Amino acid sequence: MGFRSGFITIVGRPNVGKSTLLNRIMGQKIAIVSAKSQTTRNCIRGIYNTDNCQMVFLDTPGIHKPQNKLGEYMMRTQREAQEGCDAIVAMITADDFFGPTDTSMLENLKGVGCPCYAVINKMDVADPVLLVQAKERLKEYPYLKRVFSISAASGEGVDELLKELESILPEGPAFFPEDMVCDFPERFLAQEVIREKMLELLKDEVPHGVGVQIVKMQERANGKIYILADIFCERKSHKGIIIGKNGAMLRTIGTNARKELEELLEAGVFLELFVKIQEDWRNVERNLKQMGYTDM
Numbered sequence: 123m124g125f126r127s128g129f130i131t132i133v134g135r136p137n138v139g140k141s142t143l144l145n146r147i148m149g150q151k152i153a154i155v156s157a158k159s160q161t162t163r164n165c166i167r168g169i170y171n172t173d174n175c176q177m178v179f180l181d182t183p184g185i186h187k188p189q190n191k192l193g194e195y196m197m198r199t200q201r202e203a204q205e206g207c208d209a210i211v212a213m214i215t216a217d218d219f220f221g222p223t224d225t226s227m228l229e230n231l232k233g234v235g236c237p238c239y240a241v242i243n244k245m246d247v248a249d250p251v252l253l254v255q256a257k258e259r260l261k262e263y264p265y266l267k268r269v270f271s272i273s274a275a276s277g278e279g280v281d282e283l284l285k286e287l288e289s290i291l292p293e294g295p296a297f298f299p300e301d302m303v304c305d306f307p308e309r310f311l312a313q314e315v316i317r318e319k320m321l322e323l324l325k326d327e328v329p330h331g332v333g334v335q336i337v338k339m340q341e342r343a344n345g346k347i348y349i350l351a352d353i354f355c356e357r358k359s360h361k362g363i364i365i366g367k368n369g370a371m372l373r374t375i376g377t378n379a380r381k382e383l384e385e386l387l388e389a390g391v392f393l394e395l396f397v398k399i400q401e402d403w404r405n406v407e408r409n410l411k412q413m414g415y416t417d418m
């Protein structure tokens with residue numbers, strides 16, 4: 123058997139653990155993860171190599187009804203990622219299962235023309251009764267090639283899934299160089315890490331209305347990487363929350379983001395953040411473009 127290669131798209135509701143699975147497969151963090159829904163806004167590619175195979179995984183934004191232009195962009199990206207791929211991994215969880223989004227996602231897989239898999243994630247915390255029920259209900263979708271139960275968090279079941287995916291990919295050469303793990307620039311990583319820290323620290327609706335734009339990112343003579351970023355939010359009250367009392371919140375966001383970026387970039391980082399108000403930026407095409415939410 124010759125070398126195999128192909129594209130595998132991971133789809134599912136917000137918060138089911140798509141990005142966690144991508145990071146688990148890659149053995150390193152390339153996609154940000156949070157307990158809040160709609161964390162991922164772009165299609166994120168992770169390139170996974172074995173001796174005989176290159177699997178290009180596409181992590182997609184969680185399926186939801188768009189409320190603004192950003193949401194529309196996210197869902198367009200999500201749909202496009204499913205076109206022309208070699209396999210689809212549709213992710214659900216046993217405990218929060220079979221709402222209308224799950225059912226329409228599974229129904230839409232009928233006739234897509236590539237092998238489709240259902241993956242029940244978070245089995246480490248799943249109620250065993252619900253797990254059995256979920257597997258039972260998945261039998262209503264006979265076109266699913268197989269069903270896997272995994273824990274993206276612990277890694278349980280992930281090797282089995284990878285083995286199956288490797289076995290069905292077509293023969294063909296690698297698409298990307300072997301030492302490449304992702305195809306996005308470091309600027310994007312910086313933007314995402316800053317956003318992740320805000321998702322972790324800020325409450326309710328504030329982080330959903332936040333956008334990050336890297337204004338400058340350059341290596342200085344001392345080897346440190348200087349990053350200047352604007353944080354956009356939609357209201358004055360949100361700006362106050364992001365900055366916090368005497369600037370405490372913004373300092374924490376900055377410190378957490380800097381520490382993680384230093385690890386990921388393997389260099390010292392000097393990070394400067396400015397908070398700006400841009401009302402309704404999620405509906406303004408120009409703002410979306412500036413933040414990288416643009417169609418290819």
Ligand SMILES: Nc1nc2c(ncn2[C@@H]2O[C@H](COP(=O)(O)OP(=O)(O)OP(=O)(O)O)[C@@H](O)[C@H]2O)c(=O)[nH]1
Pocket residue numbers: 134135136137138139140141142143154155156157158159160161162163182183184185243244245246247272273274275276
């Ligand atoms: N217990 C448990 N938690 C998990 C598992 N996988 C993911 N999570 C948690 O679920 C939350 C959502 O994970 P994400 O990977 O950001 O989910 P996502 O599907 O990418 O979400 P969106 O980007 O919003 O669509 C995070 O708090 C993860 O830590 C798992 O296998 N077990």
Ligand SMILES: [Mg+2]
Pocket residue numbers: 140141142153154155161162181182183184
């Ligand atoms: Mg995600």
